[in-house]
Amino acid sequence: MSDAMLGKALLIRAVECDQSGRILEAQTLYQDGIAQLMSFVHSEPDEVKKKGFLTRIKEYIDRADAIKARVNGKMMLGEVVTHLSIEENDTGNDYDQIFGQYMTDKTIEIMLEEPYLTQNYQFQNLIRFLELAVTNCKHLKYIRLITKKDTNNLDQQKTNLGQIKADLERRQIAFYIKYEDTLHDRKIFLSNGYIIKIGRGLHFYKASNPMYSIGLTNYKYRKCLQTDVDIWRTTK
Missing domain, CATH: 3.30.870.30 (MITD, C-terminal phospholipase D-like domain)
Structure with a gap:
């Protein structure tokens, strides 16, 4: 499976876990999926496609950061x-x-x-x-x-x-x-x-x-x- 396909599969699972309340697993899947997509994007020669991928990846990074904030908030309060x-x-x-x-x-x-x-x-x-x-x-x-x-x-x-x-x-x-x-x-x-x-x-x-x-x-x-x-x- 290519980096792009593996990354997409991981991120689909991340969203499913996120929506079902399994935030710890979602956090891990977001991180792994983002890493796979970033590996793919770095080798993408088409700048337009690369920009589109990076925009999409930024959305997943924001989701992962939001989960991290939720987990850390629970730990502190x-x-x-x-x-x-x-x-x-x-x-x-x-x-x-x-x-x-x-x-x-x-x-x-x-x-x-x-x-x-x-x-x-x-x-x-x-x-x-x-x-x-x-x-x-x-x-x-x-x-x-x-x-x-x-x-x-x-x-x-x-x-x-x-x-x-x-x-x-x-x-x-x-x-x-x-x-x-x-x-x-x-x-x-x-x-x-x-x-x-x-x-x-x-x-x-x-x-x-x-x-x-x-x-x-x-x-x-x-x-x-x-x-x-x-x-x-x-x-x-």
Whole structure:
């Protein structure tokens, strides 16, 4: 498929997602579609045609910018509805117990900002979170993960995330991975209007000790590191 045809297909899907309220996925599709069309336009020798393409591309850029402003606005505005302080060595704090009630069948998109995904236990925490999302969010269609690159073993990180992406897509859930090396924030944005902010992100559990003991797979029995959790409800 040519750059122009691929770009057009991506932008058609972007508009469909935009109109159906799937703004996170629409944002990604707009960006990818615009990039494909720009690649095509640069090689277009006809200046009149090129000008027409650029005018059309500008319209899609404006749509993408409008979505970005909406997402950023939701991130900045809202009110805290729940605050939880988890103390050192506390138990009874599985993801489901902390914020499962906010992950509902009205959640069709999730954005997860988790800087650190390099160690096996961190990928296990990610899977545990995604299992909760798939279980609670019956109509989930799109997940965007923002993380840092593993500078020591990038190939393994990409392999692990590739396996997760393939598995989610078999379940008809699109999984988009974005690397931001300056990322520090840790939060979970749910399209039903809630934002979950955890001081340590997903990684506030201590290792089960000994390994083969209660808590290995059921996190409510795991001892925790000290952290704070704030649940925000965003404005519409």
